Amino acid sequence: MPSTRRAAVLGSPIAHSLSPVLHRAAYAALGLDSWSYDRFEVDEAGLPGFVEGLDESWAGLSLTMPLKRAIIPLLDAISDTAASVEAVNTVVLTEDGRRVGDNTDIPGLVAALRERGVEKVDSAAILGAGATASSALAALSRICTGPVTAYVRSEARAEEMRGWGERLGVDVRTAEWSSANRAFAAPLVIATTPAGATDALAAEVPDAPGTLFDVLYHPWPTPLAAAWSERGGAVLGGLDLLVHQAVLQVEQMTGVAEAPLAAMRAAGERALAAT
Structure with a gap:
């Protein structure tokens, strides 16, 4: 095992990523002084070359857009969770040289809701x-016992969501x-749209709504989240x-049993407050 261990997030654009702050x-909290975590601007064309250039010091990769699907042909195996949505956001590089892909967005969404009692x-x-x-749907497959209504802008998108x-x-x-x-009558609403898309809906939030999970984080709160x-x-x-x-x-890449959730959240909050 190399004395220093490396990990990084890849994507394009990548300058905005909070992953380095969190990892x-x-x-730091775990005392892993020999570990480093960086960010690299990598597009789909550059991904195969980047992956082939990784040496034994590398422990893992985080993938963001547009690489979550492009990485799959470059891997030796992917988890059932990643296969269910054809998207990998995590690659663990094993000691025997294998590249194993997973999707932590789906269980991460479930864990975040569970933390809030949902x-x-x-x-x-x-x-x-x-x-x-699609990741939200996969998460809901684990916690929702009834129907899920998707509000979309075109029949093509509707057909895709039904699929x-x-x-x-x-x-x-x-x-x-x-x-x-009408979505606001549901006990759980997950907003997956780009910044600004739900702003006009803020005035229509009823009293005593259920739970909103808005996947945006900057700027925060969104008008919808604030309303x-x-x-209530x-x-x-x-x-x-x-x-x-x-x-x-972090748990998959380092092998620790429990990553320091509180320290990671505090670091993310500080970083967002400074922007």
Whole structure:
């Protein structure tokens, strides 16, 4: 085993990534002085060359857009969780030289909800239909016992979400984006849309709503999250997801039994406050 160990997050663009802050905070709290974690601007074209250039000092990689699917052909194996959504955000480089992919976004989302006391719901709503929406559906397959309604902007997106539902064993129903305020009657709403997409819905949040999980983290809170909180609902943000998925990455890459969740969250909060 090399005396120094390396890990990094890859993606494009990557300058905004909080992963180095979170992983480095974990290493510091765990006393892993010989570990380093960096970020590299890598696109799909550059990914094979980067991966082939890794030496035995490398322990793992975090992948963000647009690499979560592009990495799969370069791996020796992927977990069932990653295969379920055809997306890998974590690669562990084993001592025998194998590259093993996983997806920690899905269990990370479940863990973040569990931390806030949301363990089972009888229905849910998803705002949006992009890559994050499929991970949200996979998470809901573990905690939602009834239908999930996806609010989307086109029939093509609706068909895509219904297809993911069939694949994941979730009863997915779709509705037009123009009726997205109806989502707020659900006990759990997961907003997976880009910044600004839900701003106009903030004025339509009812009193005493359920739980909102808005996957954005900067700027925070979003208008929707702020309105939700003001009306008495529970709110989770993108930092909750980032921290919980990073906790699982640290555990897989380093082999520690329990990553320091509190220290990682505090580091993320400080970094966001400084932006």
